[in-house]
Amino acid sequence: MKLDYIVVGLGLAGLAFVEELEKHGKSYVVFENNSQNSSSVAGGTYNPVILKRFTPVWNGHEQLEYALPFYEKISDKFNKNFDTKFITKKVFNSIGDENNWFTALDKPMLSNYMKPEIIKEKIQGVIGNFGFGELSGTGRIDTTDLIKTYRTSLLENNKLINESFEYNQLEIGENNLRYNEVEAQRIVFCEGFGLKQNPYFNYLPLNGxxxxxxxxxxxxxxxxxxxxxxxxxxxxxxxxxxxxxxxxxxxxxxxxxxxxxxxxxxxxxxxxxxxxxxxxxxxxIRPTVKDRRPLVGIHPEYSKLCILNGLGTRGVMIAPTVAKNLFNHLENGQELDEEINIRRFLKEQIA
Ligand SMILES: Cc1cc2nc3c(=O)[nH]c(=O)nc-3n(C[C@H](O)[C@H](O)[C@H](O)COP(=O)(O)OP(=O)(O)OC[C@H]3O[C@@H](n4cnc5c(N)ncnc54)[C@H](O)[C@@H]3O)c2cc1C
CATH class of the missing domain: 3.30.9.10 (D-Amino Acid Oxidase, subunit A, domain 2)
Known part of the structure; x- marks a missing residue:
């Protein structure tokens, strides 16, 4: 079987990359062994404001602008709604919280989401003596249902193999890769915390x-x-x-x-x-990284081995953007942002 890509892992990272492959008519097969479940147990919420400090999430606004139509398209494809939009109410614990809220409102990106009025009325069953701040434009992707639905569909279309990817069976040739009966141009590893078992990329500082x-x-x-x-x-x-x-x-x-x-x-x-x-x-286990940025790019020695990982605590918002970045890097030669490129971690320095 000759294919363009092998994808290892079908959590949010694998799913977002497979969407890119589908969009551009590439052939692929996914291996999934249910060894990690971060995407399936996630709250699935999206919100580009860090509510501890009232500061913007790194690239959060831009990521969300790309992510929402991305999930809408998948919802249309399966005729199911995975995205529930709702307001977020942040409980204030002190007068200081209220002051910080007003200070944050002056920042242009944050004012898109944070409402200027403070809610002083009590909410039945909720403890809050200092009022609430309200955010719009937030919501939740039902990642449990999304992953399940997506895997079922891939399985039905013979694009998913419910097996562990065995790293020692991968043969890396000059012009292609071979894994048992599959011959592919590239492999993209999307194993979440399972990366720790991957001998090619486990030098990267994924903490979990x-x-x-x-x-x-x-x-x-x-x-x-x-x-x-x-x-x-x-x-x-x-x-x-x-x-x-x-x-x-x-x-x-x-x-x-x-x-x-x-x-x-x-x-x-x-x-x-x-x-x-x-x-x-x-x-x-959330796939968190030492410097809190995703792990994206090509192996320093083997150009056919690629990685999409390190989505951390906000996979819902980040995955679609970084999957697009990786695809454009591989297929169209577009440079990856140095902040996400695994080149920032030199193998020798970490080993
Ligand atoms: C409790 C909790 C709450 C969270 N809440 C939110 C939230 O509200 N909003 C948000 O955006 N994010 C949230 N997250 C973070 C989010 O879940 C992650 O950022 C995201 O799911 C990571 O996706 P992933 O595809 O990289 O990893 P995973 O979901 O772990 O997927 C990796 C996949 O690879 C498979 N795999 C691994 N090794 C192999 C192998 N050798 N062969 C075959 N398959 C393999 C695994 O079985 C797994 O399915 C939360 C996480 C947790 C744990």
Whole structure:
């Protein structure tokens, strides 16, 4: 079987790259072994404002302008809506928060999203004595459904193989690559935290940050917006809400923990004042990088080996843009931004 590309991993990164391949009529096959689940357990929210500091997310506005039509196109393709748009309400914890909100409003990009009025009215079931700041233009991609739907479709079209990609079986030739019966021009590795097993690219400083979320049932909490306080509370419908997320830099397993649950419950009890029951808990590893920028580009020694990784905590917004950047780099010779190019990490220096 002769193909243009092999793609390893079908999370948000792999999906966004496959969309580029589809758009440009390239042939490909994807390998997926369900070893990582960051994209499937993610909250899936998008918001170009960092709510801890009221500062812009790196390139957030531009990424979102490209990402929203990208997800809309996929929704149309599958006749399903993956994107739910909603307002985000940030709980203020002090008068200082209110002042910082007003200061941030003077910044041009932020004023596209942050509303100038502060909400002083109480919200039923929500703890907030200093008011709320409101953001528009935010929302959520149902990444669980998106990934599942996309994989099913690829499988039906014989473009996905539910197997582990075995690195030691890859033969790198002068003009092409061979992997068992597949011959391809290039391979793009999109393994998320699974990159650690990849002998070609595991020199890159992917740290990985474990995140846990829980789903709760809270019938007295009647909110239809994303609430952001010590945790986020995301409405899922039928009185259920996703609550998250934890950040753990040492535990690299994908197992939900008692410790994670305790932390989420404690923070949730400071956020809402109504009873709730926990109905689910999940965990995954975010592919975070030392310098908080994606890992994109071509292997320093093997020009047919490429990588799309390091989407960090904001894969929903970043993936479509960096997939386009990588495709244009490979197919049209467009330079990659040095900030995302893996060239910034020299193999010898890291080893
Ligand atoms: C708790 C939590 C909450 C989050 N919330 C948000 C949020 O609200 N908004 C947001 O934008 N982002 C969020 N994120 C971050 C987001 O999930 C990531 O940025 C994104 O999903 C990373 O996508 P990826 O495709 O790079 O990695 P992954 O989703 O991990 O995908 C990699 C894929 O490669 C496969 N793979 C690996 N090795 C192999 C192999 N050898 N052979 C075959 N297949 C292989 C894995 O099985 C996996 O499916 C959250 C993450 C977590 C954990």
């Amino acid at each position: 940050t474990k995140g846990e979320t829980m789903t709760i049932h809270a019938p007295d909490l009647q909110i239809d917006f994303l609430l952001k306080s010590a945790v986020f509370v995301l409405p899922l419908g039928n009185d259920t809400y996703k609550v998250g997320a934890t950040f753990n830099w040492t535990d690299k397993t994908q197992v939900p923990t008692e410790e994670g649950r305790k932390e989420l419950v404690e923070k949730l009890e400071k956020t809402i004042s109504v009873p709730f029951t926990i109905i689910d808990q999940t965990a995954g």
